[in-house]
Amino acid sequence: MTTPIRAITGTTGDPMSEAIGLTRRLKLPHLRRALTDLIPTAKAQRWDPAEVVRVLLAEEAAGRDQANLRTRRKRAGFPAGKTFGDWDETASSIPRPTQDALKTLEWVQRTENLCVCGPSGTGKSHFAEALGQAAVEAGMSVAWFTIEDLGALVRRHRADDSLARAMARLVRSDLIIIDDIGLLPVSPDAAEGFYRLVDAAYERRSLAVSSNLHPSGFDEIMPKTLATATVDRLLHHAHVVVTQGDSFRLTEATTGKGVTPLK
Template structure:
């Protein structure tokens, strides 16, 4: 009689499940399946609904991480939600339009936004809020001040990597250029910035904030011809947000002094 070899013990199903879920890159299912199984058993939930719970948890977590990645990539200077914006302090601002823009359909249509108003009226807050709303809807966003962008473009040109930077800027579905008009541009800087606007024309949305009315933009770009060509592209498909009012920062400073 031949001797029978002992059969190998089956691997622990928990170990195999953990291995397979890691391979499939389902970390939330791995972390939640036991807890959800207990809760579903206690509540008498059937297997399809148990699986549905796990899949929904995985999707929610992936969505959260995706938004986090897009917010980090945008390089916002701060996190400012539209919900915290004080619309009552700025009666000139069209709240209904801002709420509509937060849905992100203007980005799908490749339209632009220009927020105009004096310093301290919340233009940057509004721009960040709209940018965050776009990130939450899965869109790619970039944030940069006009002065910083011109410096980056100039350095890239000098280091012979301008095309790479221009290509990266063109890929953003929404590019926010903050504080246009605070610093006059050199001829080279103005031309490089104009090229960014030109490359995005009808290809991507651009949001610009400025403390200057359009008729004063020539003082920034130094050329009526260049300014006219820029405004022609930027205002072709545009939503203009009038933000005329007293400075938030000045109000807060006065309130602190009074206190």
């Protein structure tokens, strides 16, 4: 004999109001928003009860996915909101097959690194951020830093000797992006933070680095011993992409495309 389903107490008032109350109790906000529109439609079209349940649960799942996406994007700390939607893949000097391969994010799943280096204005930061945005949309966690952000992190946590714990929290992200290396000499704290991050992430998490210098030249901007140890770990499992050409920003400026024309 089939075990009966636990008896549910009948409603003592308005079923819709009680249903809405239950969604609040069970923390189902997205289902609640769909409820008032869906039930009249389901009645009018004589939906199967199982279909009603399926659609309501699908609404809740989709709403939670979108909320999680917004949370991951906010936590990533992206600077400009640039994505592949506004990326001109034909104008980039990065070979199209390389772009396509990196967009799959399989290298992140394999905990490999990416170094994008080349002259200023050739799309390094845009490409790195677009990859980060794609990773967030794929359900991954991402963290974005400049190298001087790492210096500030070192200074903040050195006082109470919590730097190791800070780095451990940082490498929980699936992808960590460090932008704009090589524009200026690196402060001692930033050089230490960069090394500590690369060391902590080594063979555990993926790093993506954008730089005006090839990593082999990092000893020009940070102590040679520290640069050697950092680059050794960074490049061991890394894809190195070199950008070329004139600055996109300068080209737009000189052709009048950087501003709205004056009337």
